[in-house]
Structure formats: C-alpha cells, structure tokens
Amino acid sequence: MKKRYPIAIPVLNGNEKKYVTDCLDSTWISSNGSYIERFEQGFCDFCDTKHAISCSNGTTALHLALMAHGVERGDEVIIPTLTFVATANAVNYCGATPVFIDSEPDTWNINPELIETKITPRTKGIIVVHIYGHPVNMDPIMDIAQKHGLFVIEDAAEALGAEYKGKMIGSIGHSATFSLFGNKIITTGEGGMITTNDDRIAQQIRLLKGQGQDPQKRYWFPVIGYNYRMTNIQAAVGYGQLENIDWHVDQRIRVAKLYEQYLQDDVRLTLPVQKDWARNVFWMSSIILNKGTVQDRDHVMIQLKERGIETRPFFYPMHMLPPYKKLQKEEEFPVVNRISALGMNVPSYGTLSEEDVKFICMNIKEVLD
C-alpha cells in the first residue's frame, strides 16, 4: 500500500498515556485536577513568564486576552491580514473591529512599518501573529505600542519555542496566546494557553474563563464570564508533551532543514527564512510558488494529494473573507495577496524521516514540471 503523508500527526511518545490513565484512575477528569496546575507551571517556566493560564483552545485564549485588556464594543484592534481566522474573530467577539496590515515579504509576518498609519483614536491594541513559527520583529512593534498607549498580544498559536533576540516568544508582548490543537508543536487535542507577566491580566483571565464566578462565593457572578476551561485530561496530555518540548521543537526544525536541503536550489520555489535575530520553530514547513496563479497552486495541491501527500493552502487573508472584506480595500495588501495565493504548507511532524521528506520533495518537483 502506498504510504500516506498527512500534513500533521501528534507524536505522543512521552508520559501522556501514563498521566491520562492517572486522571481516569483518580476520577479527576474535569477542569478540576492537579495536572492543570502542573501543566500551567511547566508552561510558564518554559516561556519564561510569571503566569500561564490554560483554556479550551487558541481561539478562546485570544478572546480571554482581548477581554482582559479591556477591548470593548467600538474599539479597533490591529492585526495582520495573513492569519488564521480566529485572530480576527476574537476581536469581533468583543464587538470590536479588526484592522488589517500587510506582511513583510520575507518573514510573512505583520509589517511593522505599516502599523502607525492605521492607528486611530479608537485603536486599543495590536495582535501580532508569529506565522508558521517565525517570530515577529517585536522591538519596533513594542515601541509603537508604547508611544500610542496600546497593548500588544502575541498570537503565538503557531510558535511555541520560537525565540526573538534570545527571548522566548510569549514573554515579549503584554500577553500571548497559544493553541494546543492536534497539529501544533505540542498538543492537548484541543487546548489553549495564555502567558503574561501582568498579575492583573492573569487574574482577570482566570475570572473570565471560569464563568466570572466570585472565587469566594459559590454561584455568585459579579461579571459575565465564559466556560473556557481546559480539562485535567487535556492538561495531562499537555504535561506529558511538555516534558519533551525540546525534542518536539527540534523535530520541526529538523524537518524544515530537510525540506531546505532538498528544495533550496529549485528556482520555482521560495522557502521560509530565519532572520538572524530569530529562532524559527518551523511549525509548518512551507513553499511558495514563484510564478502562477491561485489555480496553479491549487492544481499542485490536488496532484500531491493524489500521490498521498496532504498539504494546506496558506490562509485566505482576512481582507478577502466575507465577514471582513467590506472593511478594507484589497489593493492595500500586495504582499499577502501574492503569497496567500501561491503558498502552501507541506507535511510537518516529528516522525517524518529523511526518506519521507526526500520522497515528498521529489513529488513536489515532479508535479511542478
């Protein structure tokens, strides 16, 4: 039978099963249980932050962070147009409006130089997204934020373990959010995490994720909260994963280096970069066609699928999606219009061997011919 290559597979090669079994044996399977605290503690140790607060996924993590930073109806929040839809939607959940920014051509991340022109009296903050694992150039963004009194949330869904000038991603903005979905660097199945050094933000997030319940008074709810809690079983999986975090990060990088080795001299393709101030964790290895149309890219993806190789298109930019396209003009985003149409992610997971990547690259070259 032909070998199939999904775009992602979680690798559960640590104590995950042992810890989950422990949950079941102890009967602590809900959002009460000791793995939650252990996972949170381990997570903030790894990210070098004071707090890490678990939640149900990376989308609810964004919603919680935005609420904790006080985003309300009528506010504006600046985000990159090249991101997964959750970044924009979370702004919308608060009744606020996302304002989109084009990307840098090399890192594909939000272009800091374009941010200030979009700041208005209604702007409350900025969400940056470390796309596909490459850190955003944070210094200029933190400067802009300070100058204008804005908050900065790092959407680090795709970048656990990445570093910016020697600092851990997740420890640089005023808060940061992570996704722990099945395709992420480490996973809890579904899951999310918020890191921050700000006690007040951390406390507010804990209040809001637990229905807004007064910690001292059962069933008394001073504010409107949410049920965005992670379970003990999810945390047990995550804690098992976190014990091997260095291995998980290293594998993504190893796989990306292999793609680079086999594809870098193909002039038809652009590959991801790593800036000299960055540690890219290459959450998803990616390629961009240098020529052609979105149909050409889709055709490549279909042919690879027929050969058992799953891919993902780069995200449709937020400014093209029906709920958001009225907000800004397509011409504002020349960089993303191109890379979003011509980019794709290729299989990226820890158990891919050199032979596997070689085979995938051979097929990529063949279908490009």
Next chain:
Amino acid sequence: MKKRYPIAIPVLNGNEKKYVTDCLDSTWISSNGSYIERFEQGFCDFCDTKHAISCSNGTTALHLALMAHGVERGDEVIIPTLTFVATANAVNYCGATPVFIDSEPDTWNINPELIETKITPRTKGIIVVHIYGHPVNMDPIMDIAQKHGLFVIEDAAEALGAEYKGKMIGSIGHSATFSLFGNKIITTGEGGMITTNDDRIAQQIRLLKGQGQDPQKRYWFPVIGYNYRMTNIQAAVGYGQLENIDWHVDQRIRVAKLYEQYLQDDVRLTLPVQKDWARNVFWMSSIILNKGTVQDRDHVMIQLKERGIETRPFFYPMHMLPPYKKLQKEEEFPVVNRISALGMNVPSYGTLSEEDVKFICMNIKEVLD
C-alpha cells in the same frame, strides 16, 4: 479517618479507560476522531432525536443553539430566574437580553402561567431549564411558543434521561442543550451536546462550532464562527458513560429515594417532587428549609461541611446577580426569592450507599436541631 462526602463524583465504571487508551494509541486525540460520531449517534438514539451535535460544554451548547435560532442584538429571550448563570450569559453573548420568570413552588421550574405577560415584539424565544432533573411542564410552553412564533430551547444540562409524558427530555423543544461536566448524570470531564430534529438548525450548529469554515473549502469562512469543538478523548469517555446510561440514571433516582426515605417525615424540610406526568432523574438531591433566612441555610451548610459533607446552595436567581439585577424588580419573584435562599443540594452520585445517605441524613437532622 472521617469519611468525606463531596457533592458529586463521576463514576467511570465502564469502558471509559479502554476507549481513551484507544484514542491515545491511535493518536486521534483532537476534535478529529471516530468516537465523536459514535458518541453523537448514541446520544441522539438515547434522546430520540434526529441530531446530536457535540461541543465543548453546556455553556457553548446554549450559545450555539441561540445563534442557530437566529438570536441577535436587541432580541429578548425568556428564561427562568432560577438557573445556573450560563443560561442568562448565553443570551447575553448574542447581544440579546434575558427576561426572567418566577418558578412554580413545587417543581421549582419556570412557571408557564407567567410567561405570556413578558412577551414583547422583541421576544424571539424561550429557554426552559429542567432544574435539578425535574422536567418542565412542556405542553403549555410549546402552546405559547406556537401562538407567538417563538422558539423553545430546553436547557437540559441537569436532566439527561428525564421524561415528560413518556417523551425524552431533549426531544420536545425545537432544540435542547446538555452539559457533560464532571458532576453531571454522565460526563466527558467538560463537554456539551445539542439535540434537535431540525436539519437546518443542526447544520448551522455544525458550521458555527467549527469556526464557520465552509465544509468544501479549507480556510474559507463565510460566517464568523467559534471553536466550540469536543475532542475525541472527551467523546471516548462520554461513549463509555453512555453505554451505561440506564445505570447512571437509576443511581441518581435510587439516591434520591434514599434521601426521601430518611428525610420525608422531617417537618422542617421540603423535598423535591415528581409530578405524575414526569420522570425526575434527580440530578441533584435537594432539601429546602421550611423556615429561616439565607444565613440559617448557610449556617447549616457550614456545619455540614465541618462534618465532611459538601453541599451547594441553590443558585442565586439571575435577577439578583450584578450583571442582570437592573433589568427587573426583585418583588416579581416571590417563589424563587424564598427557595433560592433556603435550598441546598446534597451529595448525589452513583456510588453512595444506603449507609452513606443514612449518615448524611442523620447529620442534616442533627445540625437542624
């Protein structure tokens, strides 16, 4: 060591561990995986509905159902004032306003006779709550809804397995929502489910819980959705629980009958009823003091706690909570003002023996002396 009685413990005495181990061994631990479909199918078979859609918890289940029924900013939704806060909050998440109704003195459920006076041109629907496991008197409510063109959602968080005139709870309203938290009749740790016979509602809920993604087009999002998905591991636990659903329901009823046996002739207490048209599943066994103040009730709870017996106060009514208290006058709710101040839930779970309940009842009587 003194035996301690929590208010609830999940009983995982079926195939839960086997199925969870299967998830981990297969690596299908996210919201992709075959237990999700099996659990949903089993759930709708049990509830006798056409659809059952899993989600992250009972709160997100309510939010999804309300959105699917088209609730929007400016709408009003009628709900009982005696409920867990999630019922009101979910209405608020849609930008709509909850309108509160007092309870019947015997079932503690929404009083159907008080509903029509609260219907305005902005009223979109009614959420009924089968409180503590006793079904709401549905016929008059369905009649009112039909007359005024309103939807009816059953908040069945606390009433899986209950019956109304021989019909399963969850199959009577236009849709119904369930909680699968660790203290519920059956549990997935955290989890929720929505049942409906309406294809359009089911389809809309599936769209909204999966980020609003077009099922035919990856990363294309025609509408603003949410990440409210249940994981395969949660579903595996739930499927294991569901295989023993009759046992789980029977245990709650057995425990309630024991409380009745040992407390029914105590004139200082009121116990839950079961109407002749109802099957009460007694999710939580409960007692109400016939005399005294909220301080007296709290004092009883504190003394029981000192004896190792955990209790829960009846919910603070929605009309008393800070986010909602401006909406309606306290005098409108004489029944709930009394039972909410004087009621409490007592330990209710499948592994309580007759000796345990006898001991708890002896202590209740002692502290009342």
